[in-house]
Amino acid sequence: MSETLVPPAPAPLSAEEVPLGEPKMRARDVSVYYGEKQAINSVSIDVHTEHVSAFIGPSGCGKSTFLRALNRMNDTIPSARVQGQIELDGEDIYASGMDVVQLRARVGMVFQKPNPFPKSIYDNIAYGPRIHGIAEGKNELDAIVERSLIRAGLWEEVKDRLTDSGTALSGGQQQRLCIARAIAVDPEVILMDEPCSALDPIATAKIEELIDELRGSYAIVIVTHSMQQAARVSQRTAFFHLGTLVEYGSTSDIFTNPREVRTKDYITGRYG
């Protein structure tokens, strides 16, 4: 990597002016263990609606692990253990009374590799509304599917072949299908785990555009390997290193005026 600074986010960002307000999700002193191994050490972070928060950092720094703690996807790994507190609208998501199923309906997730179900495009989108009983009747379900696909910018491309298999789409279309699937259940937070790392630059640009459009309605958290992407799509950036949160602040500050030496070294390409 070159020594030059990564170009800063295209300023001025309109979202910079959106007041942060009450955090949608609040994490306090969160540590995550895999068996004996500690992956995350005492991370505290706030996530806000109408903002895109980017988690950056070198491989293995724990950013994906932390992301998966936000909707308790780590529960699927038997050895994983989470300490500390994570709240959604002030409610502890690790409290014993919390219904994981409800939580994940409110905190949706998009994965690194597009993972459409081997079903039709329609059934992929209708999956969430069906299991949560959101739609009453076929017409309402049709409307949800159409709305979700429109919002994900996929409607024009697939409206004539909703019965085709979702796995037959191109990689970028599959990822937009997965985003449409996630927003079909009307979540409040969308977690994206390196959503563009399996895509080509054109598909990546489309997804980034989509993220920017969706920002207005959701709190979006995106884990990314690409600092340029973080600069382009996010308003707030968190830099993770070796399981700790080094720095968290507005994206333009992180990229132009980092407080920590490690952050500066990383974004200037000294390591990572």
Added chain:
Amino acid sequence: MSASTLLLVVLGLGLAGWLVARSRAVMFRRAASNNRIASLPNFHGWYAAIWIAVPAILFTIIWSPIADALVTQSVLAHPAAADLPAFGIARESILSEAQAVADGSANTVFNPMARELVEPFREALGKYRVIGFVVALIIAAVGGAIAFLRLRPDFRARNKVERTVLFVLLLASLVAIVTTLGIVASLVFETIRFFGMVSPIDFLFGTHWAPNPMSNPDNPDPSRYGAIPLFWGTLFIGAIIAMIVAIPIGMMSAIYLNQYAPARMRTWLKPALEVLAGVPTVVYGYFAALTVAPAIRDMALAIGVSNPSSESALAAGVVMGVMIIPFVSSMADDSITAVPQAMADGSLAMGATQNETIKRVLVPAALPGIVAGVMLAISRAIGETMIVVMAASFAANLSANPLDAMTTVTVQIVALLTGEGSFDHPATLAAFALGFVLFMVTLGLNFIALRVVKRFREAYE
């Protein structure tokens, strides 16, 4: 000087060649400037040994039927053979009796005619044995000479030996294929003979099965060779009753093992299930015949069925289903494991419960593999013999009542081939036609199932 002596001699020569060639290569190596030759001494040894032993042994194998023919020919040329019966079993038995005495595997002859022939046989046998022996030794010597002439410090014995190994491996893989083709050919041949006596239409579509091995073989009654009741019994026991037992239980145990069982539970439950697959089918057979069948009969009596059969299709089918459970379970387990974790994650992240994820995503995604597994299971079940021989009936009934006695294709094959009919009686040949139909069906099922599995695998790679 029997064939085994010859074999030992040739192998001994090979060993000697191995030692000599090896020590020559060692000498080459000592003489070489940098202590290196193209191939290690052992390869030189093997090269010589192969050249000495393999052609000689091949010759011996080819020679023995030729020698037999030549012996018989020269014996028949002897004046004492002029009085032999012209054809048939009598002639054959006299000749083989004389031959047995001549080569020492029997002591005396019963037929006086054979006694006359012992001496000519002994002479001819001795003559051709000596010829064979000498030729084999010459071939071994020539082979050895060729090998030794080629030995040089820069000779690539290693590559040559590898080529031989390749050839041996190829031969080994051909054995199974050739054997299968041979089996198919013999089945087809006998089936055609049978269909020459009973028309395929009567056989495939007739509904009355009662071959009589004691009837006149030249004039079989085609109406007694209708195999529909057998096909139905086979399907009913193997593909319907057994699958009603095996599919749900196998699937559910696979889902439990794959998705819910804690690691410790899985480590003993899975091997325990696989033990079921290792139980000899004959054990299942008497379990079916001695335990399950009477129990089902008693139950049928208890619910008021009058005069239930003690060899019900239900008993054989249920036990066969139990036998198939581990098979279905392990195929389903593999198929579910082959579905990428990302698929399950995607569903869980939508807020689906684990049960919903299994039902709506994992099982549908694994379905092609599961279907293929079930097809393989069916093909095993309908080809399965021991359980039905012991537990199913020999009575060919066309009935949809699982408490009735029914028979299967495999049971009838056993019955016909172990029966009293002569080998070229249509009742015996019918066994081959049945075997042929069974073979085609299981072959078709396996073929389709493997294709499905292959396409399914490709979908996730």
